[in-house]
Amino acid sequence: MLQDIIKKHIDGTVDYTELRAQVNTKRGVSMLSGNLISNVKSEKSGVSARVYKNGVWGFAANGEYDGEHIKAVLEKAKSNADFLDRKAGKGKPPLINGIPAEKTAGRDFLDVPQKEYIDFAKELDEYIKNKYPALKSRAVICRSDSMEKLLYVSTGSISHAIMPRAYVYAVMTAEDKDGDAIELFKVVNGGAGYFTDYYTDPASCYEDIDKLYEEVMKKTEGIFPEAGICDCILDSSLAGILAHEAVGHTVEADLVMAGSVASHNLNKKVASDMVSLTDFANAALGAEAPLPLYVDDEGTACKDAEIIKDGVLVGYMNNRESAAHYGMEPQGNARAHEFSDEPLIRMRNTAILPGKSKLSDMIASIDDGYYLVNTQNGQADTTGEFMFGVTMGYEIKNGKLGRALRDTTISGVAFEMLKTVDMLSDEMHWDTSGYCGKKQLMPVAMGGPAIKCRVNIGGR
Amino acid sequence: MENIKKITQIALNELKTAGADHAQCVITKGVSDEINIDNGEISLMRSLFDDKIALKALKDSKKGVIGINKTDKASLEQAAKECVEAALASVEDDAVSIAEFTENRDFVTGISEPDRDRFFDRMMEYIGDIKADYPKIHLEQVVADYTYCESFTANTNGVEYGHNHGSYSVSAMFSAHEGEKTTSFNMCDVSFMGLDKKIIDLGMQRTLFEQCEKELDPISLDEKFVGRAVFAPICFSDLLGSAFGNFINDVTIIDKTSPWYFSLGTKVASGSLTVTAAPLDERIVGGERVTDDGYISENYDIIRDGYLKSFSLSEYAAKKTGMDRSKNSSGCFVVGNGTKKLGDIIKEIDKGILVCRFSGGSPAINGDFSGVAKNSFLIEDGRVASALSETMISGNLADMLKNISDVSEETVCDGSGVIPWVAVDGITVS
Numbered sequence: 001m002l003q004d005i006i007k008k009h010i011d012g013t014v015d016y017t018e019l020r021a022q023v024n025t026k027r028g029v030s031m032l033s034g035n036l037i038s039n040v041k042s043e044k045s046g047v048s049a050r051v052y053k054n055g056v057w058g059f060a061a062n063g064e065y066d067g068e069h070i071k072a073v074l075e076k077a078k079s080n081a082d083f084l085d086r087k088a089g090k091g092k093p094p095l096i097n098g099i100p101a102e103k104t105a106g107r108d109f110l111d112v113p114q115k116e117y118i119d120f121a122k123e124l125d126e127y128i129k130n131k132y133p134a135l136k137s138r139a140v141i142c143r144s145d146s147m148e149k150l151l152y153v154s155t156g157s158i159s160h161a162i163m164p165r166a167y168v169y170a171v172m173t174a175e176d177k178d179g180d181a182i183e184l185f186k187v188v189n190g191g192a193g194y195f196t197d198y199y200t201d202p203a204s205c206y207e208d209i210d211k212l213y214e215e216v217m218k219k220t221e222g223i224f225p226e227a228g229i230c231d232c233i234l235d236s237s238l239a240g241i242l243a244h245e246a247v248g249h250t251v252e253a254d255l256v257m258a259g260s261v262a263s264h265n266l267n268k269k270v271a272s273d274m275v276s277l278t279d280f281a282n283a284a285l286g287a288e289a290p291l292p293l294y295v296d297d298e299g300t301a302c303k304d305a306e307i308i309k310d311g312v313l314v315g316y317m318n319n320r321e322s323a324a325h326y327g328m329e330p331q332g333n334a335r336a337h338e339f340s341d342e343p344l345i346r347m348r349n350t351a352i353l354p355g356k357s358k359l360s361d362m363i364a365s366i367d368d369g370y371y372l373v374n375t376q377n378g379q380a381d382t383t384g385e386f387m388f389g390v391t392m393g394y395e396i397k398n399g400k401l402g403r404a405l406r407d408t409t410i411s412g413v414a415f416e417m418l419k420t421v422d423m424l425s426d427e428m429h430w431d432t433s434g435y436c437g438k439k440q441l442m443p444v445a446m447g448g449p450a451i452k453c454r455v456n457i458g459g460r
Numbered sequence: 461m462e463n464i465k466k467i468t469q470i471a472l473n474e475l476k477t478a479g480a481d482h483a484q485c486v487i488t489k490g491v492s493d494e495i496n497i498d499n500g501e502i503s504l505m506r507s508l509f510d511d512k513i514a515l516k517a518l519k520d521s522k523k524g525v526i527g528i529n530k531t532d533k534a535s536l537e538q539a540a541k542e543c544v545e546a547a548l549a550s551v552e553d554d555a556v557s558i559a560e561f562t563e564n565r566d567f568v569t570g571i572s573e574p575d576r577d578r579f580f581d582r583m584m585e586y587i588g589d590i591k592a593d594y595p596k597i598h599l600e601q602v603v604a605d606y607t608y609c610e611s612f613t614a615n616t617n618g619v620e621y622g623h624n625h626g627s628y629s630v631s632a633m634f635s636a637h638e639g640e641k642t643t644s645f646n647m648c649d650v651s652f653m654g655l656d657k658k659i660i661d662l663g664m665q666r667t668l669f670e671q672c673e674k675e676l677d678p679i680s681l682d683e684k685f686v687g688r689a690v691f692a693p694i695c696f697s698d699l700l701g702s703a704f705g706n707f708i709n710d711v712t713i714i715d716k717t718s719p720w721y722f723s724l725g726t727k728v729a730s731g732s733l734t735v736t737a738a739p740l741d742e743r744i745v746g747g748e749r750v751t752d753d754g755y756i757s758e759n760y761d762i763i764r765d766g767y768l769k770s771f772s773l774s775e776y777a778a779k780k781t782g783m784d785r786s787k788n789s790s791g792c793f794v795v796g797n798g799t800k801k802l803g804d805i806i807k808e809i810d811k812g813i814l815v816c817r818f819s820g821g822s823p824a825i826n827g828d829f830s831g832v833a834k835n836s837f838l839i840e841d842g843r844v845a846s847a848l849s850e851t852m853i854s855g856n857l858a859d860m861l862k863n864i865s866d867v868s869e870e871t872v873c874d875g876s877g878v879i880p881w882v883a884v885d886g887i888t889v890s
Binding site: 031032033035036037038039040041042043044045046056057058059060061062063064076077080081083084087088090113114115118119122136137139173180181182183224227228254255257258259260261264340342376377379381382383385387388389390391406407408409411412413439456457458459 | 498499501502503504505506507508509510511523524525526527528529530542545546547549550551553555580584598600601603635637640642643644645684710711712714715716717718719776780819820821822823824825826828830831832834849850852853854888890
């Protein structure tokens with residue numbers, strides 16, 4: 001646990017000031033066809049300060065965490081703010097402070113020995129090797145990460161929180177009839193918490209491993225989709241990336257200020273009536289949110305940010321500065337990844353809310369289209385145009401699933417595509433394993449139900 | 461350099477005391493000053509002081525690696541113990557190793573002191589130049605920094621290499637706006653060692669800004685065709701990186717899933733393609749001098765005149781497969797230019813596409829790719845026509861390299877690579 005040696009240094013600051021000590025840890029082992037090609041543990045820690053002055057910010061960070069360096073980063077952050085104010089002063093008023101937040105969250109850091117990761121990877125690899133000898137290649141990756149933050153803000157906010165995550169990835173490569181390598185991966189269990197919370201018995205992963213093998217073998221006989229706009233069912237495992245990439249980024253207020261498509265659509269219809277989307281803070285749909293956040297890195301108490309309600313765009317995600325600009329309430333979306341990073345507007349637990357349809361009815365409603373199951377990566381655009389890679393899917397013919405698909409990409413324009421949504425399933429799937437990239441990385445959760453819509457699919 | 465050399469020796473001693481048979485230590489001490497621009501205005505100045513220490517321990521042919529950012533003796537002692545523990549928990553593998561001793565050298569590149577005031581003035585000038593010359597361009601975010609790094613690599617075989625380097629870099633994300641019309645964002649990065657030139661004149665920024673302003677009225681393609689695509693330098697470099705990631709790097713060579721596994725010495729691309737991994741090229745800013753494995757970096761050909769000359773393998777992968785390790789681990793590509801002007805290449809195309817940015821799913825191992833052609837233009841009747849929106853391209857990376865029809869005479873250098881425009885047949889556009 002981080003020792004609190006920063007408290008006394010926040011007293012006496014004149015300008016708005018954040019002082020944050022932080023530790024990020026990573027553990028990872030990668031086993032490639034029985035070879036342990038990576039066996040790494042890392043820890044990065046330090047202290048940073050950010051100072052606001054008349055519309056500009058000064059920031060400084062140092063990897064050393066002691067009284068001398070805490071004082072130094074405070075002075076350097078202030079001198080940087082003074083430098084910018086002198087050179088490019090904007091004369092803006094002080095930030096609105098709001099109600100100070102105070103919260104301690106998360107369990108003490110649990111340093112699971114590297115041997116646990118290695119032994120788990122070896123056993124799972126052995127299972128795959130023995131059961132599926134026809135595979136051309138296999139990989140098992142066990143990893144975990146954690147962020148521990150201790151924050152003091154001159155407004156009076158105090159927070160000490162730990163957010164750990166742990167995951168196992170299985171990757172299988174098989175050959176198609178032409179000898180080409182066909183690959184598929186799956187995140188097997190995992191989520192917020194420590195490695196041993198999820199992974200003590202490799203047998204708990206066998207069902208997912210068997211399913212992965214079944215899918216990769218179907219994919220070896222897969223076809224390329226017919227390129228163009230088509231009816232699709234996006235499985236609930238893809239809904240999250242749609243919420244995150246297609247909508248989430250365009251409503252981050254810094255990108256709204258940059259002229260994103262959301263800048264001229266507030267309070268306008270952007271989706272069909274059945275679509276609602278929320279960036280949840282620490283509770284969602286009657287349960288704790290997958291990656292709960294209670295106080296952000298500007299010391300704002302976290303609340304849900306309602307983005308789309310019944311098809312209407314009703315809000316943005318803000319930090320203190322953008323909230324003041326738009327006359328909105330900040331809801332705790334300012335987040336920094338490492339001690340050396342300044343807080344940026346980031347998503348937390350972003351999800352499209354479930355509907356009432358059954359997935360089987362949704363598939364049955366399509367004569368000619370695709371059911372898209374797994375995704376790998378995605379990218380957003382300020383125009384609302386989005387894309388994401390699809391690594392597993394099936395054609396739908398006359399309401400029934402057909403042949404598997406090869407890797408493809410889908411794209412669309414968010415606020416046009418969301419108007420084509422005419423069915424949402426009653427199930428909900430969260431994905432917490434990824435990082436969002438926006439100058440800095442950030443662990444985020446994303447979720448939603450299966451979605452019937454029209455998108456542009458890449459193919460041959 | 462003497463200071464971090466001493467720290468590496470302390471770390472190596474701690475690793476040996478903890479029980480390592482062989483050990484390596486790489487230390488980087490970095491100092492950065494960064495200026496941020498948000499929505500066209502200076503917003504933040506950031507100063508960072510940080511160290512990185514990477515320790516590697518080999519024990520009974522088993523490997524452990526640990527990374528920390530503290531250099532005090534107590535932290536190094538603890539990290540060394542954990543590193544050896546990680547090695548002991550690992551799997552025995554005869555391919556794990558540390559670099560052999562050849563000679564010890566120190567390298568100094570770039571500039572050791574920034575001119576902070578002049579750099580700031582250059583950034584203010586940059587904002588002004590864009591407003592004046594490209595009034596529709598909106599700078600969404602710019603990160604401009606000066607970073608100075610001292611790094612030192614040492615191991616228990618007696619290897620000792622130092623490299624000190626300082627340089628500037630600017631990374632810009634921008635779009636064009638007119639009323640409610642907005643283009644897709646585009647990006648450019650440049651690294652440089654002096655402040656004698658205007659920042660707007662570095663790399664291909666002026667071309668990108670000019671193109672971006674023309675993207676305000678894009679058309680949707682209402683047809684599908686298979687034709688010639690001209691890839692802009694940054695975009696071609698990205699696709700080349702994806703191809704090499706799938707075809708010549710450690711993982712797909714070790715597990716023999718690379719489609720090029722048996723292709724060393726054979727023709728894998730058009731004869732007009734030559735790609736060198738060249739961190740020592742004088743146009744590369746602060747290129748790698750010491751490899752990740754602890755050897756002195758040298759340039760090497762990956763593809764010469766279409767023939768595959770080398771894989772890109774670490775020493776581990778080389779020992780695992782019985783092949784040669786690569787002479788650098790930099791990823792700095794220098795692609796040989798052609799003899800035809802870009803304008804003449806475009807003149808020969810009746811119908812095609814100029815692809816300036818690719819936003820797609822990760823290509824499959826066999827090279828199949830599909831994605832959105834961003835910031836891109838239709839080519840019709842030998843000239844660049846309308847900007848395109850919602851347009852997908854697809855193909856196969858291995859086929860793409862074979863189907864190169866032209867490589868431009870012009871190249872773009874952004875400090876991390878030197879790349880021409882490259883025309884390719886057989887790309888599906890939809």
